[in-house]
Each structure stands twice: as C-alpha cells, then as structure tokens.
Amino acid sequence: MIIKKVFATDIDMLVSFSRKTFFDAFFHLNKPEDIEAYASVAFSTDKLLTEINNPDSAFYFALLDNEIVGYIKINYASAQTEFKDKNAVEVERIYVLSSAQGKQIGKQFLDFAEDLAKKDNLQYIWLGVWDNNHNAIRFYERHGFKAFSTHDFFLGDDHQTDLLMRKELK
Structure with a gap:
C-alpha cells in the first residue's frame, strides 16, 4: 500500500471518493435524506x-495497485x-472501500x-466514532484506543452520539 498526500488538484477525486465511501458505510443504517443532507x-x-488548504489539516489517499482504496483526514x-x-492529533475520518477491507x-x-x-x-491521538458503529469501535479498541467521552453529532436531522476515543503516545 502507498499513502499519498491529497492536494487541491485532487479535489474532484476526494469529493467523489468521500461521498462514495460515506454512503457505502452508512446508507443502510440511516435515512437517505439525512445521509444526503450531511454529505451535501x-x-x-x-x-x-x-479543509485541504487549512495548514492544520491533511488528507491522504491509500493506493493499492495504483487505485485509491481509502483515505484518512x-x-x-x-x-x-x-x-x-x-499536544494531540485528531483522526477525523478513515474510510476504506468495502472491496479493500480486510x-x-x-x-x-x-x-x-x-x-x-x-x-x-504529540501526547495522544483521538477520534470520534458513531456509538452504533460496533465494528469500528472494536477496531479502534484493538489498536489501543479507549473511550473517554461522547459528543453529539447531527446527520441531517438525526441526532446521534459519537464516542470520543483516544490513544496515549507517551
């Protein structure tokens, strides 16, 4: 796998890939109108x-055989x-094509x-994950993250709760 930084010139691919992976991950679990409202x-x-032009944010694509299979923000x-x-870094998004999972x-x-x-x-990494996304929660726990709080997340009109998880680095 190759990890490649995303630049403004990659915007069309990032928009398309972000929407695709988000819809694939959550469409079957939420109302279509809420998914579309959030994604739009x-x-x-x-x-x-x-976000790409913010010096405190960075996107990266994962490539397998020269094909984009995931991204991280x-x-x-x-x-x-x-x-x-x-003293921390946030992993705001990790999405991987279903065909590349595993x-x-x-x-x-x-x-x-x-x-x-x-x-x-930096002292720790943190992230938010939907409290109904049990596979992702288990994945993060296996990699040393522990839940420490929650926050509200609105997917369109749907009020959801995210677990906030962190991994100490020092």
Whole structure:
C-alpha cells in the first residue's frame, strides 16, 4: 500500500471518493435524506477545498495497485473538531472501500497517523466514532484506543452520539 498526500488538484477525486465511501458505510443504517443532507455539506467541493488548504489539516489517499482504496483526514491544533489541543492529533475520518477491507489499510492508516504524531512529539491521538458503529469501535479498541467521552453529532436531522476515543503516545 502507498499513502499519498491529497492536494487541491485532487479535489474532484476526494469529493467523489468521500461521498462514495460515506454512503457505502452508512446508507443502510440511516435515512437517505439525512445521509444526503450531511454529505451535501461535508463533502462539497468548497468545504473539502477549505479543509485541504487549512495548514492544520491533511488528507491522504491509500493506493493499492495504483487505485485509491481509502483515505484518512488528520487534524492538528486549531483544525480539530473538539479540543484544539496542540499536544494531540485528531483522526477525523478513515474510510476504506468495502472491496479493500480486510487488507490492513485501516491499521496502516492508524500507524501512519501515530508516526506523524510521534515525530511532532504529540501526547495522544483521538477520534470520534458513531456509538452504533460496533465494528469500528472494536477496531479502534484493538489498536489501543479507549473511550473517554461522547459528543453529539447531527446527520441531517438525526441526532446521534459519537464516542470520543483516544490513544496515549507517551
């Protein structure tokens, strides 16, 4: 697997891939109108371009055989969705095509994020995960993350709860 930084010139692919993987992951668990309402904002070209151009955020694609099979979004300092902690990094998104799951891509993404955080001498990695996404919660627990809080998340009009999980690095 190759991990490649995403740039503004990759915006069309990021928009398309973000929407596809989000819909694939959550469409069967939520109302279509809530999924579309969220995706139309979160994965719009303008929103993703703003995020790509934020120096405290970074997107990376995972490539297998020159095909994009996943992506990760990492936030530092002021770009973090909750704490804005300069001693931490947030993994805001990890998505992998269903056809590429089971190939250790998620693990490699977490290892990559951890390596970046350690190079910057950060103290921990944190993320939010939907409390109904039991497979993802187990995945993060297997990789050393522990739940420490919750926060509200609105998917369209649907009020959901995310577990906040963290992994200490020091």
